[in-house]
Amino acid sequence: MTKMNISLTVNGQVHEVEAEPRQLLIHLLREDLNLTGAHIGCETSHCGACTVEMDGKSVKACTVFAAQAQGADITTIEGLAEPGTLNVLQESFREHHGLQCGYCTPGMITRAHRLLQENPTPTEEDVRFGMAGNLCRCTGYQNIVKSIMAAANELNPAKEAAE
């Protein structure tokens, strides 16, 4: 089976990659583009460690073929802030102990980023429901939820002022 040329935009940069259609997007990102921020946890579509943003959707990159991503616009954890700086969510996870080993964190933050785009003023329940596709095996969800709520507040001075 032949390789195909896949052209896609990742973190604002256009890439041309030669890959077999069956290659998974997560492997293309990690191995061909050397973007190792998104992790492989379960590889069975359950844990969300591989979450990236594709055309405005949070997706599990272990369950997308490279070929399907032809022409897509992708953002990974590496694209959320300039090197050497932290985005609000990253800062908030650090501040509120939203991570322990850090394995799930890139997926958590990439997913939370999209969640806050779609719902800038979530309730705690919205956050728990919206983060249900991401598993953490060590921090416990309490501080992850707290970190995301704090980031929402930070990004939303209007809401803070109203309170």
Add this chain to the structure above:
Amino acid sequence: MIPAAFDYHRPQGIEDAIAILQKHGDDARVIAGGHSLIPMMKLRMAEVPNLVDLQDIESLKGITIQNGRVNIGAMVTQHELITNEGLAAAAPIMREAALQIADPQVRYMGTIGGNVANGDPGNDMPGLMQCLDATFTLFGPDGARGVKARDFYEGAYMTERDDEEIMTAIHFDASTAGYAYEKQKRKIGDYATAAAAVMLTKDGQTCSSAAIALTNLSDTPIWSQGAGAALIGTDCGPAAIKAAVAAGLDDIDPSEDNRGPIAFKYHAARMMISRAIASAWARA
């Protein structure tokens, strides 16, 4: 977990897609959101030498509601079903059920067409479609035909759809009926141990129409005519609910699996049917 190699096709129109299916026969299959198919391919439980990606076919997208009829393109995702306000007004049971499917990431990719065409008894949309009395449009080499959801499912992964047909759209009537989709699952993101879709209409204090369908309690979804009939003409009180549950349980044939033994499946079915009836009645 790498699937067997395949050739990838991304047709721009439905006729082109059908032509690829015709050319490769058994060796070709369409992919929509891929969230049932890719896991199976990774496990090598499905081998697809020619994968036909439907994502560029514009005619399979979008939701329209016209003259009381809801039309949903096969490629509409579960996320779109949840966020579409027109659909939430015309058929609120769609949002209620879609919110109970999988998790956010899966819902951004998984499509209604893939969910109903798949034929997996664990999928939630097929029972829901039977409850709504939906019609599926199948497009093949000889053109389009409609098949009722209530006639579509033949067995696990076996449906009325021919190999060379693609499901293009799903249609049903908008409804103001009381509704509920109740689902028992082990955790978020899990398939149903048992689930029930119920729609009821009321004339004064009397139930004037009832549709009840059940998920993952047989190798197909079950539209239980008996359960519906047991409610019509009643006040949907405890005795009527009991009769409807008994009729529903008569129609199912659950099997033992990692979600529990058969007796537990009956118990979960009993709970889901009675809860869904009570909740739909309260909203009727």
